[in-house]
Amino acid sequence: MNVGIYSFARVDLNKEILYYQKEVFRKFNLHITQIVADCDEYGHGEILNKIIRESTNDYIVIFDIDCIPLSESFYSILLSQIKDGDVLSGAKGCAVHIDKHTAYIHPCFFGFKQSLYYDCSSPNLMYDENADTGQNFTHQCRKLGKTLKFWDVTHSDDITWESPSLNLKFGHGTVFEDMIYHQYQIRHIEQQTPFLNKCKEVLNDS
Numbered sequence: 001m002n003v004g005i006y007s008f009a010r011v012d013l014n015k016e017i018l019y020y021q022k023e024v025f026r027k028f029n030l031h032i033t034q035i036v037a038d039c040d041e042y043g044h045g046e047i048l049n050k051i052i053r054e055s056t057n058d059y060i061v062i063f064d065i066d067c068i069p070l071s072e073s074f075y076s077i078l079l080s081q082i083k084d085g086d087v088l089s090g091a092k093g094c095a096v097h098i099d100k101h102t103a104y105i106h107p108c109f110f111g112f113k114q115s116l117y118y119d120c121s122s123p124n125l126m127y128d129e130n131a132d133t134g135q136n137f138t139h140q141c142r143k144l145g146k147t148l149k150f151w152d153v154t155h156s157d158d159i160t161w162e163s164p165s166l167n168l169k170f171g172h173g174t175v176f177e178d179m180i181y182h183q184y185q186i187r188h189i190e191q192q193t194p195f196l197n198k199c200k201e202v203l204n205d206s
Contacts, residue, residue, distance in 0.1 A: 001079060004057030005032045008047045009065040014192055020199035021068055027203055028072035032063065045126030045133040048107060052117050052125075059083075061111040066186035066195050070202060074179040078111045081149045085113040088141050089149035091176045094163040095132035101165045105141075105148060107134030108182040120144060151176040157194070160184070173198070 005025065009018055018034050025032040037047055052060060059082060069075070081089040093106025107125070117123070120140035127133045141148055157173030172191055174182050183195040 001083065002058040003061060003079065004055050004059070005030060005061045005063070006035060006051050006055070007032055007063045007065045007067070008035045008037065008044065008051070010187065011036055011038050013065065013186070016196055017065060017186060017192060020196055020203075021063075021065060024068045024199050024202050028069060028075070030069075030072075030075065034065070043126060043133075044107075045124070048125040048134060049122075052114065053122070055114060057114065059111065059113050060117075062107060062109070064108040064182060064186075066183035066191070067108045068181050068199060068202065069179060070175065070181050071179045074177075077179075082111050082113055082116075085115050085119075087147040087149055088112045088116060088137060090151060091180060091182065092150040092152050092168065093132075093170075094161070094166055094168055095135060096161045096163060098130065098132060098135075100163045103150060103163075103166050103168065104132075104135045104138035105150070108184075109151070109176065109180050110134070110137075112137075116141075116146065120146070151180060154178045 022032055078089055081087050088105050090105040090110025091108050092103055094103055123136040123140045125134045153170050153174055154177055155175040156171045158171040159169045160171030162169040172184050181198055183191050185191050186195060
């Protein structure tokens with residue numbers, strides 16, 4: 001499978017975060033392409049659109065810059081889910097400020113065959129009044145009867161957001177399926193040290 005793994009960072013983000021994310025992927029013998037861009041020129045959703053449309057890979061996996069795998073086993077599991085091209089797979093999220101009752105594949109971690117994006121009419125991944133960043137991809141998959149594979153929350157260091165109807169609670173330091181770690185809000189200084197510490201913990205774990 002021709003797979004590309006990508007992440008996105010603001011130009012003013014602490015460079016240690018980029019370094020340690022890349023080192024975690026290197027530990028698991030995976031290469032991640034980190035896109036660094038000016039957020040005054042490009043928004044997060046616009047960068048996601050750009051990554052997908054410009055990628056030469058048949059399969060695309062995208063991580064937030066503050067998101068890392070905890071185990072190399074995530075990779076084979078994810079690829080087995082998305083290989084047939086009709087599945088969008090990734091972290092379970094909920095845009096609680098828009099709709100507390102609807103789950104979507106969160107852009108902190110998701111994977112798919114590039115053709116699925118085009119089958120879904122190239123959904124704009126910018127946020128709008130009806131969808132958070134990346135959420136329109138899930139909306140289009142539902143509309144067209146595509147399959148969604150949610151990676152459920154198995155741990156969270158705090159509960160910042162919750163949806164009782166979805167039995168979903170998550171926050172800073174959320175772990176999905178015991179294999180994917182997402183810090184959230186890495187632009188805030190207080191979230192940077194915990195993320196760096198988690199990366200170092202993974203790197204030091206033999």
